Amino acid sequence: MAQHTLYRTVQVDGLSIFYREAGPKDAPTLLLLHGLPSSSRMFEPLFSRLGGEFHLVAPDYPGFGHSDAPPPKEFAYTFDHIASVMDHFTETLGLTRYTLYMQDYGGPVGFRMVLAHPERAQALIVQDAVAHNKGLGANWKTRRAFWADRAAYETALRTNLLSLATTRTRHIGNDPNPERYDPDLWTDEYAFLNKPGEADIQSDLFYDYRTNVDAYPKWQAWMQKTQPRLLVLWGKYEASFDPSEPEAYRRDVPTAEVHILDGGHFALDTAADEIAELVRNFMNASK
Numbered sequence: 540m541a542q543h544t545l546y547r548t549v550q551v552d553g554l555s556i557f558y559r560e561a562g563p564k565d566a567p568t569l570l571l572l573h574g575l576p577s578s579s580r581m582f583e584p585l586f587s588r589l590g591g592e593f594h595l596v597a598p599d600y601p602g603f604g605h606s607d608a609p610p611p612k613e614f615a616y617t618f619d620h621i622a623s624v625m626d627h628f629t630e631t632l633g634l635t636r637y638t639l640y641m642q643d644y645g646g647p648v649g650f651r652m653v654l655a656h657p658e659r660a661q662a663l664i665v666q667d668a669v670a671h672n673k674g675l676g677a678n679w680k681t682r683r684a685f686w687a688d689r690a691a692y693e694t695a696l697r698t699n700l701l702s703l704a705t706t707r708t709r710h711i712g713n714d715p716n717p718e719r720y721d722p723d724l725w726t727d728e729y730a731f732l733n734k735p736g737e738a739d740i741q742s743d744l745f746y747d748y749r750t751n752v753d754a755y756p757k758w759q760a761w762m763q764k765t766q767p768r769l770l771v772l773w774g775k776y777e778a779s780f781d782p783s784e785p786e787a788y789r790r791d792v793p794t795a796e797v798h799i800l801d802g803g804h805f806a807l808d809t810a811a812d813e814i815a816e817l818v819r820n821f822m823n824a825s826k
Contacts, residue, residue: 544586548605551628554614557605558598558628559583561590567661567822568634571597572625574643574668576706576728576741577805578604581642584811585818593822596637598628600648602740603731610736616744618644618751622651629659638822640664643779643804647751650758657761662768662825664818665788667777667804669751670758674784686749693742700745701738703729712778712803719809762791769795770821772814774806796821 544561559579569589571582579597586595599606600621601614614620625648629637638661641649646668653660669675675682681699685692699705707725711717731737762769769792773785785797798817802809 544583544590549628549631551631552624554601554607554609554624556598556601556607556624556628558596559586560594560596561586562592562594564594566592566594567825568594568596568637569640569664569818569822570629570634570637571595571640572642572645572649573597573599573603574645574805575745576603576701576732577643578731580604581805581807582640584807585815588811588815589819592819596632596634598625600625600644602737602744608734608736608740611739611743616740617747618647618651618744619747621744622648622655626652626655635659636661638662638664638825640666640818641668642666643668646670647748647754650754650761654757654761657765660767662770662821664770664772664821666772666806666814667774667780669780669784670755670762670791671784671787672752672755674781674787675752676779676781678778682745682748686746689746696745697738697742701732701741706732708778709804710808712774712776714776714803714809720803721808724805724808759791762788766792766794768821768825770817771795771797772806772817773797773799774802774804774810775799776803777806779804 544559548555548557573579573581578599582597602608639649681695685696706729710720710724771785771788789795789797800806800810
């Protein structure tokens with residue numbers, strides 16, 4: 540049965556947090572955590588395909604999408620802080636059990652949520668998100684230099700992370716058929732990155748990304764110990780991360796389902812039908 544997506548806001552920790560919601564609330568909940576520089580909008584292809592079967596909830600983080608974006612002097616843009624706001628968001632909505640779908644920045648936000656409240660996560664779906672140092676790959680050289688000396692590398696980092704060329708490459712990666720990608724995908728994101736104050740927000744948050752690398756061993760240890768139900772989805776044209784990462788998850792959780800998809804970093808751009816079917820089967824297997 541078709542379900543309309545609803546576009547809502549809720550007050551969390553003094554912030555207006557925007558979120559998309561669809562599906563019956565008594566159905567299994569899929570909590571979708573987006574990446575950089577996207578928003579809950581990236582999950583629209585899943586809402587249109589799965590909204591009649593599951594309870595889908597996709598928030599925008601503070602500083603992203605349609606959620607409040609206070610200046611860094613008023614809000615600490617760290618992954619710890621954003622994960623805390625997202626935890627409080629789930630509590631405000633009364634979400635006590637859910638499957639976490641984590642893409643890109645959704646990984647460090649989601650793993651923090653899982654470790655804080657492991658009883659809430661029924662299963663994990665990882666799409667192009669990293670939990671191992673090697674997974675960051677060679678193109679993170681400038682970004683690692685920025686973590687070591689922010690003042691010296693701030694300008695280079697903003698070019699590397701926030702430029703139109705980088706924003707486009709996140710979607711297309713090394714796909715030999717770039718004509719498959721709607722250019723609105725990256726031009727809209729680039730317009731978002733150029734909103735007043737947004738570069739400062741994203742620079743602050745990315746400086747904190749180094750704490751994710753420090754936390755990777757904890758996330759790996761948790762997966763190795765608890766052996767969660769895990770579905771790993773990976774775009775074969777991914778250019779942001781190293782192609783070794785999917786198998787690194789399988790080493791932590793040997794029972795993990797791992798699927799390499801015909802897409803890039805945002806694999807929903809081109810492989811939405813396949814992803815929806817994989818997610819559907821994974822969710823139904825847990826009933």
